[in-house]
Amino acid sequence: MKYMKNQVVQVTRGKMLGGTSSINLMAYTRGNCHDCDTWAKIVNDTTWKWENVLPYFIKSERLDESDLNCVDKELHGTEGYLGVSTQHNDVTSEYLKAFSEVGHDIEYGINGDKPVGFSEPLFTIANGTRQSAALAFLSNFQDRTNLHVLKNALVTKILFDDNKCATGVELILNDRLLTIRATKEVIVxxxxxxxxxLLMLSGVGPRQHLKHKNIKVISDLPVGQKMQDHIYVLVVHKMGKEILNKKPVDPSKYPLPLIIGYAALNKTQKYPDYEITTAILNDKNDFMPSCVFFLSLKDEICQDYYDHSGNRQLMYTLVSYLYPKFRGQILLNTTNPRDQPLIYPNYLTEEKDIENLEKYVKDYLKVTNSSVFKSVNSELIIPRACNCVPDQSFWKCYVKCLVISGYHFSGTCAMGEVVDSRLRVYGVKKLRVVDASVMLRIPGAHTNAPTIMIGEKAADMIKEDHELLLL
Ligand SMILES: Cc1cc2nc3c(=O)[nH]c(=O)nc-3n(C[C@H](O)[C@H](O)[C@H](O)COP(=O)(O)OP(=O)(O)OC[C@H]3O[C@@H](n4cnc5c(N)ncnc54)[C@H](O)[C@@H]3O)c2cc1C
Known part of the structure; x- marks a missing residue:
């Protein structure tokens, strides 16, 4: 990654039932109304407007009753399959005071209706258990006779008849090639x-690329072409004194004490520019697993953090650029479905993105002017391995050194380009895509809850199209 000081980017995904929801950080964030209203406008379909997708967020949510007092009840559900709850921690309350002091609103349960504000987040956790999509949406229906789940199966191809109608899929299970026929449609x-x-392996993708790979073109579409992601910049503060003694967190119930906040540089803007995800850590030993595995930073950077943290309380923040300009690309490497595709995220290829990231990091750092931060002599740790000299180029260098993927891959089968607003693939019949790839503009939030909303909405659209919707 030449624009990122030679860092290797891990494109982490969950290869299991429940997919990436089975390994993610479990933050439950929906994005803001501007996101869906923009989608609706671009695809000219008002059913994607915020007011029309909100019922789908609510439908799937089962917010813990004890957390209802912290949120606007109208916006949350308590009867869905996806358990959601929050963790209250005295130490996060203290840090929230610091953000409030420098002008950020504290808005509990911020989830769509208000564009900006800082809060303890909601998590996809219920009774101490991760609410993966598999646990939430499959485990309750194991006895259904019309549901069959094939574990450890790799789908290798979507099958089409001469009328470009999807008729089923080919898959490998226990080294055997099987064909499954679809009676109504295929949903990827x-x-x-x-x-x-999978679409490109099946002949749905950019003509030139497919021809180059000797794949017969069924529908010439910009599949894989507009990959999006959030990019995070890491900011770590060491506290000279502790801001409250953190009560030990039961790791079997919640991850680290977290704050999630949304901020806009222009206070009248209807959507945020950046998000912060802030974790409060007892000491460096809490930080190392995140640094090495979750953030996937280079060993020498993590070592620097380790060496310079002393035994102090740490606050690590990921400043997330919510609407970056860069677009990445997915291409086939080989025609073997077992091979990974080529992934070009193109982070920081746009000069404007680097400039904006610098601005957001500096805006976030205003929190160090708060009396809370001053009272504990907070100190920004700058890893020596970044080799950033203290001149005008310092923040540019800092951003390039400490930028990582937000793991919010999306947009590769975008609505309006690859699928229509009912998620049907253009140029073929009986084929839909339903996942984060259809997001035509990345939402200003972590992407799990928006993906689940898309799933809920797609379920109704499919039932409508097959006249199965019970009113
Ligand atoms: C480390 C990490 C932390 C994250 N933290 C958060 C967070 O805190 N909050 C949040 O909202 N979002 C978070 N995300 C992002 C979020 O989890 C994803 O955006 C979301 O789960 C994507 O859902 P999806 O259905 O599009 O894809 P996935 O969840 O990736 O599902 C795809 C599924 O398809 C299967 N599959 C793929 N190819 C084939 C094939 N050929 N045949 C058969 N099966 C196949 C995969 O095994 C997988 O089960 C995080 C992501 C990562 C990686």
């Missing part, structure tokens, strides 16, 4: 990296 939900791979 392989995620933003593998859905485009």
């Amino acid at each position: 939900s392989a995620g933003a990296i593998n859905s485009p791979q």
Whole structure:
């Protein structure tokens, strides 16, 4: 990655039932109304407007009753399959005071209706258990006679008849090649990296690329072409004194004490520019697993953090650029479905993105002017391995050194380009894509809840199209 100081970017995904929801950080964030209203406008379909998708967020949610007092009840559901709850922690309350002092609103349960504000987040956790999509949406229906789940199966191809009508899929199970026929339609939900791979392997994709790979073109579409992601910049503060003693968190119930906040540089703007995800850590030993595995930073950078943290309380923040300009690309490497596709995220290829990231990091750092931060002599740790000299180029260098993927891959089978607003693939029949790849503009939030909303909405659209919707 030449624009990112030679960092290797891990394109982490969950290869299991429940997919990436089975390994993610479990933050439950929906994005803001501007996101869906923009989608609706671009695809000219008002059913995607915020007011029309909100019922789908609510439908799937089962917010813990004890958390209802912290949120606007109208916007949350308590009867869905996806358990959601929050963790209250005295130490996060203290840090929230610091953000409030420098002008950020504290808005509990911020989830769509208000564009900006800082809060303890909601998590997809219920009774101490991760609410993966598999646990939430499959485990309750194991006895259904019309539901069959094939574990450890790799779908290798979508099959079409001469009328470009999807008739089923080919898959490998226990080294055997099987064909499954579809009676109504085929729905692809392989995620933003593998859905485009599967479509291209099946002849749906950019003509030139498919021809180059000797794949017969069924529909010439810009599959894989407009990959999006959030990019995070890491900011770590060491506290000279502790801001409250953190009560030990039960890791079997919640991850680290977290704050999630949304901020806009222009206070009248209707959507945020950046998001912060802030974790409060007892000390460096809490930080190392995140640094090495989750953030996937280079060893020498993590070592620097380790060496310079002392035994102090740490606050690590990921400043997330919510609407970056860069667009990446997924291409086939080979025609073997077992091979990974080529992934070009193109982070930081746009000069404007680097400039904006610098601005957002600096805006976030205003929190260090708060009396809370001053009272504990907070200190920004700058890893020496970044080799950033303290001149005018310092923040540019900092951003390039400490930028990572937000793992919010999306947009590779975008609505309006590859699928229509009912998620049907253009140029073929009886084929839909339903996952994060259809997001035509990345939402200003973590992407799990928006993906589940898309799933809920797609379920109704499919039932409507087959006249199965019970009113
Ligand atoms: C480390 C990490 C942390 C994250 N943290 C958060 C968070 O805190 N909050 C949040 O909202 N979002 C988070 N996300 C992002 C979020 O989890 C994803 O955006 C979301 O789960 C994507 O859902 P999806 O259905 O599009 O794809 P996936 O969940 O990736 O599902 C795709 C599924 O298809 C399967 N598959 C792929 N190809 C084939 C094939 N050929 N045959 C058969 N099966 C196939 C995969 O095994 C997988 O089960 C995080 C992501 C990562 C990686």
